Amino acid sequence: MMKKIIALLTGIILINSCSSTNDENTTVVVPVSPTNLSGINSENAQITLTWTDNSTNETEFKIERKTGTEVFSIIGTTKVDVTNYIDTNIINGISYTYRVYAYNSAGNSPTYSNEFKITPYGLPILTTTPITTLTTTSINTGGNITDSSGLTINSRGVVWSNTSNPSTSTSNKTIDGNGSGVYTSTINSLLPDTAYYIRAYAINSKGTSYGNEIIYKTLPIFTIGGGVTDICGNSYPTIILQRQEWMQKNLDVCKYRNGDIIPEVQNFTEWSNLKTGAWCYYENKTENGTIYGKLYNRYAITDPRGIAPKGWHIPSTDEWNNLYKYLGESNNIVGAKMIESKKNKYWCDDYGNNESGFTVFPGGQRNAVPQNYSTYGGNYGGSCYLACFWSSDSAKSNSTNYSEVGGSFVSIQKSYYSYIDITKYPNQNDGYSIRCVKD
Numbered sequence: 001m002m003k004k005i006i007a008l009l010t011g012i013i014l015i016n017s018c019s020s021t022n023d024e025n026t027t028v029v030v031p032v033s034p035t036n037l038s039g040i041n042s043e044n045a046q047i048t049l050t051w052t053d054n055s056t057n058e059t060e061f062k063i064e065r066k067t068g069t070e071v072f073s074i075i076g077t078t079k080v081d082v083t084n085y086i087d088t089n090i091i092n093g094i095s096y097t098y099r100v101y102a103y104n105s106a107g108n109s110p111t112y113s114n115e116f117k118i119t120p121y122g123l124p125i126l127t128t129t130p131i132t133t134l135t136t137t138s139i140n141t142g143g144n145i146t147d148s149s150g151l152t153i154n155s156r157g158v159v160w161s162n163t164s165n166p167s168t169s170t171s172n173k174t175i176d177g178n179g180s181g182v183y184t185s186t187i188n189s190l191l192p193d194t195a196y197y198i199r200a201y202a203i204n205s206k207g208t209s210y211g212n213e214i215i216y217k218t219l220p221i222f223t224i225g226g227g228v229t230d231i232c233g234n235s236y237p238t239i240i241l242q243r244q245e246w247m248q249k250n251l252d253v254c255k256y257r258n259g260d261i262i263p264e265v266q267n268f269t270e271w272s273n274l275k276t277g278a279w280c281y282y283e284n285k286t287e288n289g290t291i292y293g294k295l296y297n298r299y300a301i302t303d304p305r306g307i308a309p310k311g312w313h314i315p316s317t318d319e320w321n322n323l324y325k326y327l328g329e330s331n332n333i334v335g336a337k338m339i340e341s342k343k344n345k346y347w348c349d350d351y352g353n354n355e356s357g358f359t360v361f362p363g364g365q366r367n368a369v370p371q372n373y374s375t376y377g378g379n380y381g382g383s384c385y386l387a388c389f390w391s392s393d394s395a396k397s398n399s400t401n402y403s404e405v406g407g408s409f410v411s412i413q414k415s416y417y418s419y420i421d422i423t424k425y426p427n428q429n430d431g432y433s434i435r436c437v438k439d
Helices: 002-025 268-272 286-292 298-302 317-327 331-338
Strands: 035-042 046-052 060-066 073-079 084-087 096-104 116-118 125-134 139-147 155-161 181-187 195-204 207-217 238-241 244-247 386-390 408-414 418-424
Touching (some): 073 084, 084 096, 125 181, 125 195, 139 155, 139 195, 139 207, 181 195, 244 317, 317 331
Parallel strands (some): 125 207
Antiparallel strands (some): 035 046, 046 084, 060 073, 125 139, 155 195, 195 207, 386 408
């Protein structure tokens, strides 16, 4: 019995001795070096690296990077069997060199992978310039390309829309040269009093990049003024156009500024021979005054006693011209913007839109000399298709058709389309409407 126990103990000792010897003789070796390191350049300011894993016992891979003549330094690690790495801490246009090695408890792989060099090129970086000039139909803005991503900027400008995030796929864009840095853009042909979303853009070989979005609203063509009342107690609504305040209705005053009466003259012959100020209603009908105001001869507007309310004046030709330019510098466009658009109520047709708020009605005119086959002067014309307004300018003409010709007037007509005409040398005895402008 004792012999069996001794033999058993001897076997156990021998087994333990062999096991311990095997453990002590097991050696961990360093992993095999990775190969085929490569990378791709992304437009999202990042570089994606990949490589081949040639080992079976690595615990991680370590990625090193350098720029220029700098020494390599570790920028990241991956876990076992992970053979890709994304480097997001880069600057466009700077060249980076990478290498990778495997690692385990025995140490690093004998060598590094191949070195891989890449220069990140991405989309341009830019901002949208705040608005510098804003009108009813145009906006001045631009952009600032602060980083071209090392590539040539082939095109740049701004895009705009009535909805957010406009892009170059729309026709609403400017093209403002190429290259980096600050540039200016002018957007034209916009609608008044309308909100627009605007972004600067820049294009290089990688694609199109956009600046921050800005939102601006074009100016309204007009704003409501404070109104004015004349010496006879007539009140007039007013509008502000290009920083000038205009009456929105025709003058209907019956007295000069000092309180002296301006006479009404109905007789045709008497009207034609006047040498002093006078007024009349179109066709001598009082009800026309409610709509069109009074028609005045030129003597009334040049009388030193003054016909405009205090603080107001008869507009000059320059002021009419400035208004004309402000509203579009095209006869038919400007005419349509000034004409009240209520079809068949006052005008013969409906070619106006009154976008300017000027609200012109066809007050017609009274002629100083025979017109339209009439045998006498002082007759009326232009009802439903013509409005004429005096300007304050003085002038002379050698025309044999008029006597004592002077000044200028503005006619706004409708004949298949609406148009405005600024004409010199009317007769002093012509009868036209008056719109006053604030001093």
